[in-house]
Amino acid sequence: MISIENLHLTIEGKEILKGIDLHLQPGDIYGLLGPNGAGKSTTIFALLGLRAYGSGRISVLGRDPGEHAAAIRSSVGVMPENAGFYEWMTAPAYLLWYGRLYGETQSQRDLLPLLEKVGLGTQGHRLIGTYSRGMKQRLAVARALMPHPSLLILDEPTNGLDPKGRREIHDLLFEFAAERNAGVLLCTHLLDDVDRLCNRIGIIDRGRTRIEGRLGDLLAEQETDKRYRLRLEVEPEDTANLPAGISLLAHEGDWWRVQIQFEIPGGPSTLWGELWRRGWRILEIRSEASSLEELYLNITAPGHSHVQEAAI
Amino acid sequence: MKKWKDILLAMVAMVLIAAVSAAAEAPLILDLRPDNNNPSAPVMGDHLRFWSTIMNTGADPIEGLVAWISLVEIDPGNEQPVDLEDWSAHKAVTGATLEPGQSLRTDWPMRLIKGGDYRVVVSVTDRGSHTVFTSPTIQFSVRQKPVLQAGRVLPVAAGVPLLIIGLMVFNKTRQRRKKVQL
Amino acid sequence: MKTHWTIAYKESAQMLRSQRGLLWVLAFSGLLSAFSLLLVSNTELSLLDNAQVVYMMSGTVLAAGALLAAILGSDAYAGEKERGTLVPLLCAPISVTALLTGKALGMLTAWGVMFAEATPYLWAVGASGQNLGAALLYLALFGTPVVLGFGYLAMAVSARTGSVLASLLSTITLLMLAASPFLIGPGLRGTAIGRALDAVNPFAGALNTFDSVIIDSEPFSAQFARLLLVVVWLGLCLLAARRSAARPNFQ
Numbered sequence: 001m002i003s004i005e006n007l008h009l010t011i012e013g014k015e016i017l018k019g020i021d022l023h024l025q026p027g028d029i030y031g032l033l034g035p036n037g038a039g040k041s042t043t044i045f046a047l048l049g050l051r052a053y054g055s056g057r058i059s060v061l062g063r064d065p066g067e068h069a070a071a072i073r074s075s076v077g078v079m080p081e082n083a084g085f086y087e088w089m090t091a092p093a094y095l096l097w098y099g100r101l102y103g104e105t106q107s108q109r110d111l112l113p114l115l116e117k118v119g120l121g122t123q124g125h126r127l128i129g130t131y132s133r134g135m136k137q138r139l140a141v142a143r144a145l146m147p148h149p150s151l152l153i154l155d156e157p158t159n160g161l162d163p164k165g166r167r168e169i170h171d172l173l174f175e176f177a178a179e180r181n182a183g184v185l186l187c188t189h190l191l192d193d194v195d196r197l198c199n200r201i202g203i204i205d206r207g208r209t210r211i212e213g214r215l216g217d218l219l220a221e222q223e224t225d226k227r228y229r230l231r232l233e234v235e236p237e238d239t240a241n242l243p244a245g246i247s248l249l250a251h252e253g254d255w256w257r258v259q260i261q262f263e264i265p266g267g268p269s270t271l272w273g274e275l276w277r278r279g280w281r282i283l284e285i286r287s288e289a290s291s292l293e294e295l296y297l298n299i300t301a302p303g304h305s306h307v308q309e310a311a312i
Numbered sequence: 313m314k315k316w317k318d319i320l321l322a323m324v325a326m327v328l329i330a331a332v333s334a335a336a337e338a339p340l341i342l343d344l345r346p347d348n349n350n351p352s353a354p355v356m357g358d359h360l361r362f363w364s365t366i367m368n369t370g371a372d373p374i375e376g377l378v379a380w381i382s383l384v385e386i387d388p389g390n391e392q393p394v395d396l397e398d399w400s401a402h403k404a405v406t407g408a409t410l411e412p413g414q415s416l417r418t419d420w421p422m423r424l425i426k427g428g429d430y431r432v433v434v435s436v437t438d439r440g441s442h443t444v445f446t447s448p449t450i451q452f453s454v455r456q457k458p459v460l461q462a463g464r465v466l467p468v469a470a471g472v473p474l475l476i477i478g479l480m481v482f483n484k485t486r487q488r489r490k491k492v493q494l
Numbered sequence: 495m496k497t498h499w500t501i502a503y504k505e506s507a508q509m510l511r512s513q514r515g516l517l518w519v520l521a522f523s524g525l526l527s528a529f530s531l532l533l534v535s536n537t538e539l540s541l542l543d544n545a546q547v548v549y550m551m552s553g554t555v556l557a558a559g560a561l562l563a564a565i566l567g568s569d570a571y572a573g574e575k576e577r578g579t580l581v582p583l584l585c586a587p588i589s590v591t592a593l594l595t596g597k598a599l600g601m602l603t604a605w606g607v608m609f610a611e612a613t614p615y616l617w618a619v620g621a622s623g624q625n626l627g628a629a630l631l632y633l634a635l636f637g638t639p640v641v642l643g644f645g646y647l648a649m650a651v652s653a654r655t656g657s658v659l660a661s662l663l664s665t666i667t668l669l670m671l672a673a674s675p676f677l678i679g680p681g682l683r684g685t686a687i688g689r690a691l692d693a694v695n696p697f698a699g700a701l702n703t704f705d706s707v708i709i710d711s712e713p714f715s716a717q718f719a720r721l722l723l724v725v726v727w728l729g730l731c732l733l734a735a736r737r738s739a740a741r742p743n744f745q
Contacts, residue, residue, distance in 0.1 A: 041745075050584055050744065074587035084578025086504070088512040100500040101586040127487075143582065357544065398546065401710050425546070465534045468618040469527040472611065476520045480513060 001026055001151050001183040002047065007056035009046055016042050018207040020056070024151075024200065029177050029184040031198035031215070033191075035300055039207045040187045041081065044153055047185075048073055061150060074102060077149035079140045081156045081187075087129030091120055091139050094128060095146050102147040111146070118142045119168055133160040141169055145176065152176060155187040170197055191292050201292075203299045210299045218295060226260040226268065226287075233281035243274040256280075339370025340410070344434050344447035347419070355455040356427050362420040364434040364447060368410035376439030380404040381420045386451075387428045398425050427456035497588045498595040505566075505600020510607065522558055522608055526615045529554060533619060548620035548629045549708045553701050555612045555633060559605050559641040560669055560697065566604060567648025568661035570597045571742050575656050580744050594649065594739045601645040602638075609634060625708045632707050636700040636721065639728040643696060644669060646731035649739065656743030672697035696727035 002024040009017040017039050024030045034040050045051040047060050049069025058065055060072045085094055092108040092115065099106055108124075115121050118138040123131070131139065137160045144152055152173070158166040170193070177184050188194060194201060194215075202212035211218060231254050239248055242258075249257040260268055272282060347361035354360060362381070368374050381403060383394040396403050400422045408416055420434070434447040509515035533547060574580035583593070613630065620626040644665060652661040672695050675688060692698045699720040706712040 045745075048585055052741075070587045070589055073585060076585075078582070078585035080581045080585060082578050083582045085582075086508065086579060088508065088514070097500065097504055098582075098586065101497055101583075101588055398709055401712075464621065465530045465618045468614045469530040469534075472523045472614060473520060473527055476516065476523055480516045480520070483511065483516065484513060 001028075001061060002030075002185065003057070003059040004043070004047070005057045007043070007046060007053055007058060009042060009051055009053045011042070011051070015054075016207055017046070017053070019209065020204060020207070021209040021212055022202050023212070024183045024185055026150075026181045026183055027177055028200050029173060029186060029198045031194035031201040032185060032187045032204065033189075033194065033201060033296055034204040038204045040204060041155060043204070044078075044080075044155060044185070044187065047153070048076065048078065074147075075150045077144035077147055077152045079144040079152075079154040079157055081159070083140055083143075085128045085136060085139065087127060089128055090124060090126065091115060091128060091131075091142070092124045094139075095142060098143055099146055104147060114142050114146060117145075117172060119165065134162065134165055137161055138165070138169075141172065145172070148180075149182065150180070151183045151185070153185045153187075157186065157188070158190060158193055166193070173197055191296060195292050203296060205300045211295075215292070219292065228258050228260070228268070229255045229286045230258060230275075230280070230282050231255055231284040231286075233283050236278070236280045238279070241278060243271055243278070246271050246275070339368060339372070339441075340374060340436065340445060341365075341367045341369055342434065342436055342445050342447040343367075344432070344450055346450055346452075353455065354424055354452065356424055356457040358424050358454075360422045360424065360452070362422070362432060362434075362450065363417060364420065365415055365417050366410065366436055367415040368412050371412055372440075373412065374410040374438045374440070377408040377410055377416070377436065378404065378406050378438070379408075379416075379418065379434055379436045381422075382433050382435060383422075384431050384433075385426075385428050386431055390428065394426075394430070396422075399423055424454045427454045429453050496592070497586075498592040498599065501588070501593060501596020502599035502603070505597060506603040509566075509600070509604055518562065519607060519611065522562075523611055525554070525558065526551070526612060530615055530619060544620050544622055545625060545709045548616060548626060549704050551612070551616055551619060552629055552633050552637075552704045552708065555608065555616075556637045556640060556697070556700055556704075557669075557673060559608050559637060560644045561666070562604055562608065563601055563641045563645035564648045564662065564665040564669055566601050567597075567645040568652050568658050568665060570649045571653040571739070571744075572656050572658040572661055573652070575742075575744055576658060580742070584742070584744055590736070590740050594735055597649060598642065598645065601642065605638065605641050609637070625711060629704065629708045632703055632717075636703050636717075636724055639724040640696050640700045643724070643728040643731040646728070646735040650731065650734040650737070653735070653738035653742040669697070694723070696724045699723040699727075 002022055004020055004022040007017050007020040008015065020039065020043055022030070022032070022043070032040050032043070042051060046053050046058060047065060049065035049072060052066060061075055063072055065072050089097070092111050095111050095114070096106065096108050099111075112121065112124070115124055118141050120135060120138055120142065123135060128136070128139065137157070141154070141157055144154060154173075157173075158169050161169065173184055173186070174197070176182060184197075186194070186198060198215055200213065201215050201218065203210045227249065239251075239256075242248060245261055247259050247261065249259050251257070260271060272285065276282060343365040345363050347363060350360050351358050364379065364381075366377070366379060381396070381400070383396060383399065385392050385394055400420070402419075402421060405416070405418050410416055420432075422432075429451070430453070431449045431451045433449045436445045436447075437443065509518070529551065571580060574583065588596075612633075616626065616629060616633075620629065647668070648661055648665040651664050652658065655661060675691060675695065675698055692702065703717050703720050706716060
């Protein structure tokens with residue numbers, strides 16, 4: 001659906017993209033990661049034909065955005081970061097109007113299921129100007145989904161949402177990708193979102209793709225043990241007597257850092273149950289420096305040499 | 313001493329005689345008359361027309377003739393020349409040549425922009441002479457007419473803004489009451 | 495519905511259906527009402543010739559229209575960028591031409607509303623005089639390209655700079671320069687430089703046409719050169735707008 005190879009792009013004499021690679025297939029949910037100013041948004045704008053690129057190759061839905069931008073955009077739903085609305089309109093009126101730009105001929109009534117999906121079903125009568133930030137974020141997702149796109153591009157879609165809202169959006173994206181065998185390109189800083197949603201990732205830094213490929217493959221390539229932080233109700237009586245496969249790393253304030261050495265049948269929950277029986281009153285479990293976070297931090301560390309892998 | 317006095321007197325007399333002769337022998341005749349169709353009691357907005365006739369009565373051709381119309385307001389306390397910018401698009405005739413005995417007849421249309429008492433005159437000069445000749449003046453009065461009728465302006469000036477305010481109130485009420493029937 | 499009509503619908507609705515938008519309609523009628531009341535209440539002014547008054551009011555409508563076009567044009571790209579609504583618009587499948595045309599149609603709607611609003615005022619001050627019909631016709635015929643030209647020019651600067659302030663300052667400055675001969679007076683306009691400026695100034699071209707038609711009752715044939723001037727002005731501004739809109743400043 002998207003194929004970018006060695007993309008170079010200059011804006012006002014400054015080279016912003018210096019070699020971007022990105023490959024997204026139908027059904028993929030692709031996480032595009034990178035620090036601020038890495039070039040994520042610029043890459044998206046190049047995909048949509050809003051920025052002319054200097055060299056390299058871009059193909060979106062089989063077309064070059066330099067020549068077929070409008071045709072590409074007619075099949076792509078986009079949720080830009082910090083995107084605004086016409087605040088004097090209501091949500092259904094806005095979506096109806098926006099849909100006309102895609103040639104949609106729905107009525108406001110037809111849009112109700114979509115608004116309900118994003119959690120705005122009861123807010124349709126209010127002007128968008130009265131919406132909270134989270135509500136506008138939901139409306140932005142609805143706007144991206146409304147033209148029934150083949151490809152969805154989302155930039156920080158869960159900004160401003162509470163955990164429940166984030167989960168609802170995640171479920172929407174899963175449903176979208178699965179139902180329509182469509183592609184989703186997700187730009188986000190939230191590694192938890194990527195962890196949960198994405199099967200492919202690309203990490204870009206300073207205008208270059210540092211690493212790209214299937215998430216499972218990339219994580220398997222680097223040695224990562226599973227580490228967790230546990231918050232306990234009371235200090236356990238015996239911290240030396242631990243179940244097999246788990247070792248205690250450190251005790252830092254309220255948190256107990258443990259490491260699981262190998263795959264446990266039934267997953268880590270088996271071990272948590274065993275710890276509970278041994279008096280570890282666990283209140284909270286956090287995955288410490290999830291392997292994705294380690295991967296990200298390693299790749300974007302200042303001294304990291306430029307390695308570009310495309311595990312397609 | 314008496315001799316010098318006599319010479320001086322003779323010179324003054326010669327100058328005076330020359331001046332009188334020149335006046336008595338002006339090379340053209342200038343006439344100005346109102347058009348027969350001019351309204352007898354013109355009011356602001358009316359059109360007037362004047363006709364001038366310039367005839368070369370001299371023995372030589374008059375070349376580079378320039379004739380122009382002037383208007384002066386003579387209302388007591390308001391005496392002033394009038395800028396003919398809005399009164400007339402035809403304010404001068406230039407560059408004409410008149411052979412001996414030839415006449416030039418010109419019309420001077422005018423729209424009456426402002427009320428008051430006026431005098432109109434046509435002036436003529438030419439390339440060769442250092443004199444400006446003037447026609448007889450014509451005096452006329454223009455009656456005032458209040459052009460803007462309050463009975464028409466006031467309802468519009470008040471009504472249009474009120475209509476728009478009404479629209480704004482209606483719009484606001486409609487937005488408040490509107491529920492999306494989904 | 496073609497996308498440029500969709501854009502035009504939004505532009506028009508924003509002006510005419512929102513309360514904030516209707517305020518400018520009210521402000522314009524306030525201006526004309528104040529002008530009309532001044533004419534009626536002042537003894538000297540109320541004796542002005544009908545044609546003179548219609549000419550003055552037509553000039554006021556033209557100036558207000560050009561000012562509104564400068565404001566709307568400045569907001570067209572830069573305002574949307576500053577409110578965050580430009581990028582979603584650019585992400586939709588709209589061509590450069592469709593977006594520009596839609597914005598211009600919205601501007602034309604605003605001018606149409608102003609014209610309709612001004613008509614009863616012009617009738618009220620000019621019905622008993624001459625050339626009212628001609629005044630309305632020439633206000634539409636010459637006013638429209640002048641107003642639209644300023645709108646396109648503002649859109650060109652707006653798209654290029656991405657700043658409403660920059661666009662407003664430059665367009666309104668140009669509008670004031672165009673109107674300055676009339677502020678300076680007939681003396682300076684009569685000089686060689688004044689006449690040369692008048693010959694290339696579309697605003698002056700339109701006002702001189704109003705003068706020629708409304709006051710001097712001159713025919714259409716005498717207005718060809720000035721009609722060409724305003725049409726060329728519109729064409730040049732349109733070209734500038736198309737060039738800037740092809741690569742707008744959106745980030």
